[in-house]
Amino acid sequence: MQSISPTPQSRGAADLARTDPRLPLHARLREVIAERVRSGEWSPDQPLPAESALVEYYEVSLGTMRRVFRDLVDEGLLERRQGTGTFVRRASLDASLFRFFRFGSAGSGFPQSRILSAARQVSTPAIATALGIGTGDEVLHLHRLRLYDEQPVLVEDIWLPLPLFEPLERIGADDLGDLLYPTYERACGQIVAAATEELTIEAAGAADALLLGCARAEPVVVVERVARSHDATPLEYRRSRGLAHTFRYRIDIR
Template sequence: MGDGFGATDVRLPAYARLRDTLTARIAQGQWTPDQPIPSEARLARDFDVSVGTVRKAVDGLVGEGLLERRQGSGTFVRAPSFNATLFRFFPMRESDGSPLSIPSSQMLLRAVVTAPAEPAEALGTDDVIKIIRMRSLSEHPVLFEEIYIPTSRFSGFETLPDTAFGPLLYPLYFEHFGVLVKRATDEVSFATASDRIAERLRIQPNDPLAVIRRTAFDIEDKPVEWRIASGSAHGFRYRSEIH
């Protein structure tokens, strides 16, 4: 088998060891969504395994959402696909009834701080970068967000030029810091608006709020972001399908 699998568990079958090795390469940023990964035949040669073993490993990573096959182009690292997931709780539409585009984002703060207790516990560190931003749909403020990311993973984030930022943070995490968000958990609760949040959301103090706490994890299942997003409860919707 050679040494190509690195530090993977030798008790695992070859496809599982290869899957873990490919995952590590993705985590290290050796492959990006812009270029296809090496062909199955090339990987089979590089790791001295059969093409069937490679296909089984790649199939597993496709199933986990780390890779995607593009017809006629090859297999690629799957870019983060959390474009506007928080906005599923606040379904707003244009005046003609059509869906709104990706929400706009206004960055209000980026600073190295000591994390409060809740994000420190979620991230396993209180050495963080704090981000405050407003999210709007058609110039209507919808979400006020406080976001915390560990300084150890995002050193220099607070000094990036404003031109580096688009409406989405997860692609930027990957492109600038090699951090690929694989999954996130959302916890929904309700509260009343403080004066500060009410002013930002253009609602009245003590108006009802929907509050969404999110923890995002990388492909090694390590927490890389904690955020709390607040929006008016008057526009809140929640849907769950039980099968």
């Protein structure tokens, strides 16, 4: 007599069976889906399969499936549009540095960015730590000035790990555009999904003082950012400096 097959019927149920059975089903399914998202299986322009399709594939109820999606939306991994579909979330952090600084003519002005230099460089320990690579590994270094209404506002150094961002070298510095993150995605297929920022206050160095048009040793706010992909790989290390007296940051707690 042949033994009844103990294996699940669908491919999806098999994937689920591999997760920790002590966890609730929705938590297990969440990890399975999150893993597929992080692996880059779906681009931000293609919708994920419909919830009804996934319900069949994983053999769970609609309620469970929707719970999973809601958690992943809260987590910032996905976004849903009624009538349209479920999409991998594409972050929009590029202009966000400006939220730290205030300017004379709010609204009327326009932001601009000027690449001052772009060159290969050997990574220092600080850069290597931030990007999770080895000290001495080659990185791409961009030096950039950001303006608002023709006024210099931010000085930025940007470091990018190198095999990954090689395509950028073939783009002229003038063609990188004002927004870098869409360029990363277009040229290198890298999607920035999250970032950590650290704010400190220092005295302006000679070079920065010149660019920002202030006295030496004037206080500047330093924003250090590490941007990451969905799977938490560091993609970019950025150090931005702006005049302290234009700094203003607002935060709502709970």
